[in-house]
Amino acid sequence: MKIAVCIKQVPDTEARLRVRKDGRWVEEEDLPFVINESDNYALEEALAIAEQRGGEVVVISLGPARVKDALRKALALGAKRAIHLADAAFDGGDAAATARALAAVIEREGCDLVLTGSQSDDAGWGSTGSIVAGHLDWPHAWLVMGLEVEDGGSAKVTREMESGMNEVFRLQLPAVIEVQAGINHPRYASLKGIMQAKRKPIDTPTPAEIGLSADGVGAAGSKIEVLDVAFPSSGEGAEMIEGDAAAMVATLVEKLQREARVL
Amino acid sequence: MSRTVWILLQLRDGKLHRMAREAITAGQALATAVGGRASAVIVGHETDAASQEAAAFDLDAVWVADDAKLAAYTPGAFVGTLVQAVRGAEVAPDYLVAPHTYQSVDFVPRLGQQLDAAVVPEAVSFEAADDGMVFRRPIMGGKLQARVRTRGEGLAVVTVQSGAFSASDATAGSADVRALSIDFSTVAADREILGVEQVGGDQVDLSKADIVVAVGRGVGGEDKMQPIHDLAEALGADIGASRPVIDNGWLPRDRQIGSSGQTVAPKLYVAAGISGAIQHLVGMKSASCVVAINKDASAPIFSVAQYGLVGDLHEILPVLTEAVKAAKAS
Ligand SMILES: Cc1cc2nc3c(=O)[nH]c(=O)nc-3n(C[C@H](O)[C@H](O)[C@H](O)COP(=O)(O)OP(=O)(O)OC[C@H]3O[C@@H](n4cnc5c(N)ncnc54)[C@H](O)[C@@H]3O)c2cc1C
Numbered sequence: 001m002k003i004a005v006c007i008k009q010v011p012d013t014e015a016r017l018r019v020r021k022d023g024r025w026v027e028e029e030d031l032p033f034v035i036n037e038s039d040n041y042a043l044e045e046a047l048a049i050a051e052q053r054g055g056e057v058v059v060i061s062l063g064p065a066r067v068k069d070a071l072r073k074a075l076a077l078g079a080k081r082a083i084h085l086a087d088a089a090f091d092g093g094d095a096a097a098t099a100r101a102l103a104a105v106i107e108r109e110g111c112d113l114v115l116t117g118s119q120s121d122d123a124g125w126g127s128t129g130s131i132v133a134g135h136l137d138w139p140h141a142w143l144v145m146g147l148e149v150e151d152g153g154s155a156k157v158t159r160e161m162e163s164g165m166n167e168v169f170r171l172q173l174p175a176v177i178e179v180q181a182g183i184n185h186p187r188y189a190s191l192k193g194i195m196q197a198k199r200k201p202i203d204t205p206t207p208a209e210i211g212l213s214a215d216g217v218g219a220a221g222s223k224i225e226v227l228d229v230a231f232p233s234s235g236e237g238a239e240m241i242e243g244d245a246a247a248m249v250a251t252l253v254e255k256l257q258r259e260a261r262v263l
Numbered sequence: 264m265s266r267t268v269w270i271l272l273q274l275r276d277g278k279l280h281r282m283a284r285e286a287i288t289a290g291q292a293l294a295t296a297v298g299g300r301a302s303a304v305i306v307g308h309e310t311d312a313a314s315q316e317a318a319a320f321d322l323d324a325v326w327v328a329d330d331a332k333l334a335a336y337t338p339g340a341f342v343g344t345l346v347q348a349v350r351g352a353e354v355a356p357d358y359l360v361a362p363h364t365y366q367s368v369d370f371v372p373r374l375g376q377q378l379d380a381a382v383v384p385e386a387v388s389f390e391a392a393d394d395g396m397v398f399r400r401p402i403m404g405g406k407l408q409a410r411v412r413t414r415g416e417g418l419a420v421v422t423v424q425s426g427a428f429s430a431s432d433a434t435a436g437s438a439d440v441r442a443l444s445i446d447f448s449t450v451a452a453d454r455e456i457l458g459v460e461q462v463g464g465d466q467v468d469l470s471k472a473d474i475v476v477a478v479g480r481g482v483g484g485e486d487k488m489q490p491i492h493d494l495a496e497a498l499g500a501d502i503g504a505s506r507p508v509i510d511n512g513w514l515p516r517d518r519q520i521g522s523s524g525q526t527v528a529p530k531l532y533v534a535a536g537i538s539g540a541i542q543h544l545v546g547m548k549s550a551s552c553v554v555a556i557n558k559d560a561s562a563p564i565f566s567v568a569q570y571g572l573v574g575d576l577h578e579i580l581p582v583l584t585e586a587v588k589a590a591k592a593s
Contacts, residue, residue: 014478014536016559017406026403037507095372095382123402123409126384128370132340134376139453140338145462145472156457160523162365164462168338169454180523182510223381223417227410229402231561236338238555238571248572252554253568253590260552262531263472263590 001055001149003046004111005079006102006129007039008069009063010122023228027216028066035070038117042179042197046115048079049149055112056080060105062090068202076189076199082173082202083109089207092219095123099131101217108137113155114176118143133176142175145183149173176206266299267354271345271361271371272317274307279316280356282362284430287320289386289423290360291434294389297357301491302326303438306344308334314440321436327533328443330381338370339453346442347450349418356564363422365522371420373528382419383411385541387427400424405563425522425545437470445480466525467517473498474531477520477547480507481536481557481576488513491535496585503527505537505545519547535576539564556580 011017013034020027030220033153035043046057059074061067071082085101093101106114114136116129125143133140143164146158160180189197207214215221241248241255256263270290287303294301305314308326310329317325319458328344359374363385370521375382385399387408395413398421401407413419423442469475469486476495482488495502503520504513520527521543532550537543539555539562547553548567555568565571572579 011403013404013412014264017403019407022375048570064321067366098448099376121404124367124385124400124404125372125382127375127382130369131376131382132371134363140373141454143365157454158460159369160365160462161459162522163526164466164517164519164524166460168457168460171454181506182356182516194394223414223419224383225399225412225414229407230400232408232563232566233404238532238553238565238568240560240571245574245578245582248574249579249586252570252572252583253586256554257530257590260569262530262552263587 001050001112002054002110003050003055003057003113004106004109005039005043005046005057005059005074005133006114006116007043007059007061007070007074008036008117008120009033009061009067010036010120013121024226025229028123033066033069035073036117036120038119038179040186041181041183042054042115042117043074043077043079044184045147045179046099048184048185049113051141054147059113060102061085064091071202072197075191075200077187081200084202084204086204087206089214090218090219091189092222093217094222094224095125095127096223096238097221099128100135100221101137101207101210101212102128103132104212105205106132108210111226112174113149114174116176116178118178118180129176129178136174136176137228138174138176140178141171141172142178143180144177145180147177147179147183156195259262266294266297266357268294268299268301268358268360269356270299270301270303271367272305272313273350273362273364273366274305274310274313275310277309279313280362280364281430282364284433285425285428286360286423287317287433288430291321292428293358293360293389293396293421296389297396299357304328304345304348304443306333306341318422319435320436320438321434322438323574325438325440326443330445330450331445332447334374335452335456336366337452337454337456338373340450342374342377342591343450344445347445349378351444356573357397359418359420361420361422369423371422375420375538378418378420379412380420383413383419383421385424386421387424401541404538404583406538406561410518424541426548456546462516467473469501469503469520469525469527471528472501472527473519474498475503475527475529475550476535477503477505477532477537478502478508478514478535478539479505482508482513485511487577490577490584494533494580494584494587497584498531499590500533504526505543533561534564534568535580537564539567
């Protein structure tokens with residue numbers, strides 16, 4: 001079974017964000033990047049399926065040179081090969097443009113199953129995997145909390161619904177499964193894995209090499225343009241209590257007793 | 264040129280979903296902003312009650328696709344139906360508006376792809392600009408907001424975030440209920456539904472908790488949870504958590520608060536080390552008094568808190584626990 005996992009490299013959620021000078025995105029200089037949280041779970045799910053049923057995992061990512069680190073990490077965890085859509089033409093795309101490129105790579109690879117995270121922690125489109133499936137004309141499922149590949153080319157899928165309920169259904173493979181964080185317990189890379197990853201291949205095809213024109217991908221191929229990003233106006237936010245821990249706590253307890261009357 | 268907005272209404276147990284009403288408000292407002300009219304679209308089976316509900320709003324029409332194939336939601340059948348509806352429409356829509364529910368996010372992007380539309384997920388507001396509409400949406404887990412514009416004249420598909428528009432602001436009126444003409448022989452489900460299950464079996468019910476101490480990823484690990492337990496005990500509180508705490512196995516799944524977990528409405532909610540992503544906020548925004556403790560002064564949790572303390576929770580919580588004990592003793 002050949003499984004492709006699409007991962008995205010995103011700013012660490014712990015990182016302090018600044019708006020870039022041109023106002024259109026966050027400043028990426030000095031920003032720590034990590035593999036998107038739900039993508040980590042997608043990768044683990046793929047590695048576990050490949051181990052159980054035999055097969056290989058190919059990891060795919062779109063983004064600038066820094067994305068190599070995320071791909072190396074995925075290779076260290078057990079992916080066999082990586083494909084890096086690093087050409088500048090791929091940059092700045094919306095979910096539709098990114099998905100078009102990913103679908104073209106997957107088509108070229110010929111995969112039995114594609115796993116992605118459900119949503120990125122940066123742009124948060126929550127759409128990329130579903131659009132990939134649309135291009136491939138495969139079934140898909142978003143927010144998957146359980147996946148069981150079955151003999152005979154189907155999969156049993158558990159999908160999260162609102163308010164603590166799950167829906168269970170079966171779909172036919174090949175399919176795109178968009179994994180939700182918490183589906184499994186992602187492994188850590190071993191020293192051996194990290195050493196081996198250095199020798200594993202990372203392929204960097206251009207748009208033309210995956211059969212797309214440069215104006216069909218990236219910013220040029222997008223229908224959505226980000227005008228600017230900003231910290232939301234805090235509005236009537238919290239009353240901020242100042243001081244050292246002891247002073248803050250003293251003020252807080254007094255307010256909880258006298259003002260809010262909840263203590 | 265007059266613009267047409269279609270509002271895709273989600274049903275729940277044969278009635279309009281709570282967020283479908285919010286989508287009506289959003290769709291009506293969008294229609295006004297673009298100088299056009301809104302209609303509603305209902306896809307499902309045994310839809311009479313829901314279409315009557317929708318007909319009581321100021322809409323051009325309530326378009327209905329009703330077929331046994333649509334009784335259970337599947338993206339295959341819903342996308343197949345809606346693609347036909349849009350392509351065969353007397354007046355083609357310029358905008359599709361849907362509530363940002365887990366069902367919408369499952370099929371709306373694919374619908375957009377099939378219709379070659381621009382997809383704008385999770386809009387919280389919009390404004391008219393010279394060359395079209397500008398939508399505001401959260402990015403970076405709600406820490407920032409982006410203003411995005413759709414390029415070109417084509418169809419745009421927008422999902423609106425929970426709570427961004429108020430259901431009670433929808434304008435009442437009266438609309439005709441009309442059947443969409445759909446060839447259901449070409450509409451097919453792409454999932455075989457097996458059932459619905461409760462996550463994690465027996466649930467701790469937090470919905471009636473009086474006081475909740477909620478812990479987030481900022482606590483730093485399973486071995487660092489003691490101050491949370493101590494404060495909860497001092498306050499007589501139940502413990503809740505954000506999703507990463509559960510995903511990492513630091514607390515069981517039935518402690519999760521948010522869109523995928525429980526909804527709470529305590530009189531006091533202490534959020535420690537929680538950034539305040541929308542999926543968490545929807546589960547606790549009805550709390551009467553929220554105290555947020557976070558080392559990052561710009562964390563979005565402070566925008567829903569009544570009192571904010573910036574600092575390390577591991578320094579603040581032990582002091583708070585002692586102060587609560589002292590206050591209760593006196
Ligand atoms: C479809 C979907 C459904 C989801 N459902 C839910 C849900 O039901 N519930 C839910 O909670 N989330 C849910 N999420 C996840 C949600 O988007 C956020 O990722 C999550 O709520 C973040 O949790 P957090 O605030 O604990 O972690 P983070 O966002 O990582 O925030 C940690 C915070 O801790 C602070 N911090 C760090 N160290 C300290 C310290 N020593 N002292 C004080 N503060 C500190 C940091 O400044 C930061 O603000 C869902 C996501 C998706 C896509």
